[in-house]
Amino acid sequence: MSDNLSNALNQNWEDKQILVVEDVDTNKIFFDAALRRTNAKILWAKDGQEAIDMFKENRVDLVLMDLQLPVMDGYTATKEIKKIDPKIPVIAQTAHVMSGEREKCIEAGCDDYLAKPIRLQVLIDTLSKYLS
Numbered sequence: 001m002s003d004n005l006s007n008a009l010n011q012n013w014e015d016k017q018i019l020v021v022e023d024v025d026t027n028k029i030f031f032d033a034a035l036r037r038t039n040a041k042i043l044w045a046k047d048g049q050e051a052i053d054m055f056k057e058n059r060v061d062l063v064l065m066d067l068q069l070p071v072m073d074g075y076t077a078t079k080e081i082k083k084i085d086p087k088i089p090v091i092a093q094t095a096h097v098m099s100g101e102r103e104k105c106i107e108a109g110c111d112d113y114l115a116k117p118i119r120l121q122v123l124i125d126t127l128s129k130y131l132s
């Protein structure tokens with residue numbers, strides 16, 4: 001294991017709650033496994049509407065937002081969440097690497113953007129910018 005990776009995995013986020021918005025079970029399992037060693041508490045919403053509801057009902061430190069979601073897409077959910085709390089970090093994650101998508105993300109209020117498949121180190125490094 002590289003020094004960078006072991007440093008990344010030494011994050012202790014036991015006082016942090018991350019809202020993972022993801023409709024695909026296997027992707028959720030990846031986030032659980034990737035974040036387990038950080039001790040962050042993970043909340044899980046399966047669509048955009050559920051994300052907004054859970055955001056209202058829980059103290060959330062960061063949102064990991066899939067953009068392709070049933071019921072309500074991640075762009076719309078991000079806009080609604082940012083209306084509630086403009087300072088909450090929202091990190092978009094998407095499988096679509098189309099031109100203009102990053103711009104659409106930023107316009108919706110996302111703070112950062114991860115392209116799937118997401119590498120563990122990139123995930124931890126990106127979250128560190130907003131949680132540490």
Ligand SMILES: [Mg+2]
Binds near residue numbers: 023024067068069
């Ligand atoms: Mg999806």
